Amino acid sequence: MNTMKVINKIILLTLGLMVPMAACDTDELHDRNNNPQALQTAPMEFLFTAAQLGSAAGGSAGDNRYIDWRTNIGLCGYAIQHLATATGGISPGDKYFDNVESYNAPWEFIYGDQLKNIAEVLYQTEADAPQASKDVLRNAARILRVFNFHRLTDYYGNIPYSDALGGIRDLNFLPTYDEQQTIYTDLLKELDEATAALRPLVSTNRDDQAFRTADLFFVGDIDKWKKFGYSLMLRLAMRVSNVDAAMANTYVTKAVAGGVFTSNLDNVWVTMSIGPSEWTNQNGISRAFASGDGGQPTTLSATLINELKGPLTTNISDDDPRLMIFSEGFNGNVDPLAQKGLPNGLDQGMVNALLGQPDVNVRNNFSQLNQKFIQDDDPYQLMNHAEVEFLLAEAAVRGIGGVAAGTAQAHYEAGVKSAMQMYTRFDATLAVDDAKVAAYLAARPFPGAAADQLKAIGTQMWLSKFLNWWEAWADWRRTQYPALTPTNYPGNVTGGQIPRKLRYPNQEIAVNATNYEAGATLPNEPVTKVWWDVK
């Protein structure tokens, strides 16, 4: 049985070999937990770019449609009466219904996408941190952080701010809330410091060049970053102007001194493209409207159309040139005089009654949003020059921040011009020449009385934020311009008032209950007003 003996020896040897194999705390074991598909460290520019994209509709989180679909369009676009719907769509803003997703989306995406990434950029670039040399990146990230936090607090009121975003680095899972006033105080301080600290890029500085390569907004143009910082400062300062005159005054002064946007060339855009991923690269607003994606209806509100058409309903001489830019007509009807918006707060039966016909096809009877605004690769605008001019005009009228009273009209007219002329990036055909601007300003001149001036400015600001509806909603809440007639559809949750804030997400109420109850803006009703909303 020689063979058997040989086999037996092999067996024994094999068994013997297995003993060391199974012991125990080996390098093989440790190395196995290094994810071969991930980076142990990353250039923070990569996260900064993601945050920039995230600031335009959460694209870096893999769903570029959700927040626009649910909140920007579904709630804000209807609530401020740029859009209207009788059937279909996610439209809690039209009839003031609850929509949990519309309430949740900004909370989930702004914290969970861009602010999370910005927090990491700031963590890795602070003094003594591995990427501390990237000061330009850090200061730009601070500005971007302000941009996102003010939007978030405008939606909800008090929110976790100073204690927020510590999930990964501080293992702080249940942050406390800050008062909106505290938040604004710090946001303005941050803008002041970060914008002032921005320095020109140096061509031999690798960090600077990496920032240039990463920057989606301005390709490393620091002058534009500074203008963005100061323009944002102007916006925030004016937002608190009804509740903290001193803060408003201080920061309007600083913003003007620092230098704000001066033309449409300064506007903040994020370029979009068709591919390779529709969930990352396409425009979230466009995708939210795309009929192929279960999207929103594109019917424009009567409030918007009537404003664009002006008081002369049988004459186009006082029409806003944007009428046939925003509207593509309906059912092939592109006659400006025939344009007709849908009143908000109606259901199909009420539309039928309104027109006295059965089975009204809304799309064929009311002006529709121009498809040229909602192509998948249309750019996404974050902030524009027109707003700056309108804010300056308002500051001039109200005597804030040393903006000369006599400049109100000039600022107003510059704002109107820029507002009308900023849409060519969507489509070259959406151009408004200077003559048309002038004709409009002649037909609807800047009024004389201060109250009328504020109304005109507010109305123009409202028009200038077409597509940027969350901002339009914030402006309206602050200024109450234009005067919007609320709807009162049966079963609405606001008692027939336009909502003033978002409810907090149910998950936040359930999970972070103690801090929520101690610090949130309550009662948790859509009619509760945030701190700066006093009108």
Add this chain to the structure above:
Amino acid sequence: MPGVNVIVKGTSAGTTSDATGRYNLAVNDAGPVTLVFSFIGYATQEVDAGTRTTVDVSLAEDVRELSEVVVTALGIERSTKALSSSITTVSGENFTKARENNLGNSLQGRVAGVNVSKIASGPAGSSRVIIRGNKTLGGQGQPLYVVDGVPMDNGQGNSSLMGNNGQAGLWGGQDQGDALSSINPDDIESITVLKGANAAALYGSRGGNGVINIVTKRGKARQGIGVEFSSNYVAETVMKLDDLQQKYGAGVYQSGVATKPTTVQEAFNWGGSSWGTELDGSPTMGIDGVERPYSYAGDNWDRFYQTGSAWTNSLALTGGGEKQTFRFGVSDLRSTSIVPNSGYDRTNLSFSTNAKLGNKLTVDAKVIYSFEYAKNRPTVSDSPGNAIQAIWVRPPNINVDDLRGDPNKLGAIPAGVDPAILLVYGQGGSAKFAGQELLPAANNWGQNPWWAAYQHVNSDKKDRIITSGQLRYDFTSWLYATGRIGMDYYTRRTKGLTPEGVGYQLGGALNEGEDRVREINMDWMLGADKAFDKFNVNAFIGGNKMIRSAERIQANGNGFNVPFQPFINNANQRNFSYGYNSSQINSLFYSAEISYNNVLYLTTTGRQDWFSVLNPEFKNNVFYPSVGASFVFTDAFTNMPSFISFGKLRASWAQVGLANIGPYDVNATYSLNGNSHPSLGTAGTLVPHTMATFSSAGGNNGNVPNPQLIPAVSSEVEIGFDTRFFNNRLGLDFTYYSQKTEKDIVRATISRASGFGTTDINVGELENKGVEILLTGTPVQGDLTWDVSLNLAKNVNKVVSILPGVTELTLEEPRTRNVFIKHIVGQPFGTITGRVQQRDPNGNLIFQSDGRAVASTTYVPIGNGLPKWTGGLNNSFNYKGINLSFLIDFKFGGDIFSGSNNRLTQWGLHQQSLIGRDGETPLHVTGVYNSGTSAAPEYTAIDTDLTPDQARNYWNNVGGESTAISDMFLYDASFIKLRQLTLGYSFPRSMLAKTPFQSLSISFVGRNLAILFKDIDNVDPESNYSANAGAQGLEYFGFPTTRSYGFNLNVTF
């Protein structure tokens, strides 16, 4: 005694005794023969049969081999007398007579302390098996499955790459199945459930939730080749549990008045609302422009659901001699579901062989292969793609046959529809066209049931190989060494098609994916089994190395260049994704059993695990000790009363660890986004920008990695006794256990304001205490034998603590978005929380002035999805070859939140939504309303009948997202079911004498035949749509309950 081998000495002729202990053997030799009777654990007997035609033999226990032997941890066979913890064995025939596709479901009601939940997700769905309660707040809590010593991935890991193939959730989806469906019941010799920590301690962390040991059949020494054939055919039908109102049709309240559709537009807008007028037979408009009588259209369930079927054919060949045996099995299952165009097929092949090479070396080798094809797993929970919900939602006057649309493409808009109607279908957008989905209502996310069933694709094919090789070398009669390598490997090819033209994604999308999962276990053992006078020592040491890797490759396409041609290379946008992970556990272990005179047994085991998934800088290893003792008092004392046949006391203590986290979960790393994003460069060109974010948080809801995680520790004390009386005709087995998990690893939902959605943390403490009772009896013995067994278990679970300052952890949320499952300190695992109606300081219910109920602002505990009592009662009657057995099982004390009843009420279909309609019993509210402000409430009495419009508003609000009175839809989930019934007949040998058959039996089999008790309307109390731990007690448009019945044929040659 069943299963005794009977062989004619020196020949190939042989058989085994049947369930009643009878056997038949044809003997050709005229001369005298000797029969050899053998059975494991009993002394082999040779009996000279002479010329007798009946040879009755009683086998004596083999003192050397001890009595009954069970397979325990690591495949070690041990005497039941030595066991110091509760172990239950279920024999293979329990899985083959009346079959379940998923093995887990066959365990329901069979083992005390094993709580099986069949998920309401269709024929290829998962089962959730929990032994002695949930031991961890995180993780899935399911046991480790081991097939002939090879651990098997059950598809229940924490992350997708850990092998969790997916469950339906808040936004719907499909139950992608688990591993238990891969196992061919015909291959199973027995299944042993190692319930306690003591029994499972040798498996280390992986056995922390208990172990289910599957032992497959092996070849037996015999002359010639044995052939077994069985065929099983069952039909499956819907068990209709719905009881909806049939009085009011499609429509809505307009200006406060119920209105039925008069136009196509209205029919379309109101196609999912049953708040119309009373059905009166008058003409009403349909979505297709055809007027039909406004009357009850009949039962849509009958029209849509079909009779499913499952046909299994199995063949096994066994043979071998003294040196080598083999078994080869093949089995084929073809089934169709009650949902059209859906089914599940499975083919299994298995081969095992055992050889003795020389005197000292034994080789064991096995290959089990399975191929599974799940065709169109039904979508459950949320509505997109969900045919089941699409059937539920139809108003009573709608006939789903009218929604079939294009006969060549069911559910699609047929050619030739009036353009005006196509515009209506476009919902204010562009007109729809033929070939796109024929939506039954103006809701893009509510599907046409035919479309959902025939146009959506959710299919997968899985190839799985479980193979092992083992060598055993006996140095001496008492010293041995073994080495074993086992592998579980599967690939799973998935295909998901969101068809072009579907309401919510007109362009359509296609997803082709492949998973590859491999787990290799290598272990060795050095053991000794030696007697010293009255003492016996049975001990071993060993080691194990487990390496697991998983890989997922996916190609996605959106939109199709050539319409209605859904393949990846026709997609106008294509992208791919890739995922990979790997983990490893190294282990050393020992076990020692010392017995005295076969009366007293002491066992101790220990195992140390080192984990790759934990951080070595903190703690990446843990030691699991166990000790146990058993005392057979009937053998120790000779003066016991004679009616006590057997008695044993047992006690044990053990600690096992749990490391419920995935690879890389403790490390903060970054991942690069799959797609760069462009900016506009100087010359108008697009410049790509690379983006990155946290690896564990690619989306907006990521997980915070926690580097400091250490293994959780679960300790358990168990005491019990096993007694048998009156010659074993009555048996009582009782166990009490007390289990505690500390430093549990939990994936906790955290505030999104932290930047993340969840984190893994070592938290708190969780305890389970319970009793298990197994009562067996043979009340009648003789020609008629009646065996009865009752198993009963109670588990009391309590979350003792979570984190300092944290008293709640939030888990799942259903689509109704008005309840959350939470772990709350002081409450049991998985509390259902929701809103309840507010009360004023005097306890009066608070309403709005218009009668709507005012919901509490916070979520409060309203129930718990886990039963307190589970059990089963099995009866078996044998009379002259006729066997009747049935299993009744039950669960008591759990709750279920019915999202279906919630929605059915809002839609106006639930019977209770009749209350308050015009002409019906008015809806009366009694309580108060706040006539003051929210800051300074003043409560004014309200005691009134609501108008029909107010009543409709009331019903809509109680099911709303922010306004819900959640506890209105919480039900007691207790039930008693007739789970299984078989009626069989074994043909007597005399009838088979002239046939080639050695045995032939045929039986009628039925599964899930009746619900004997339940306390919830419209749905089955066992209708969980997900097997996830955090989703227990949630029901939302799951797969309908079915009953199945058919025939089973068994033949041996």
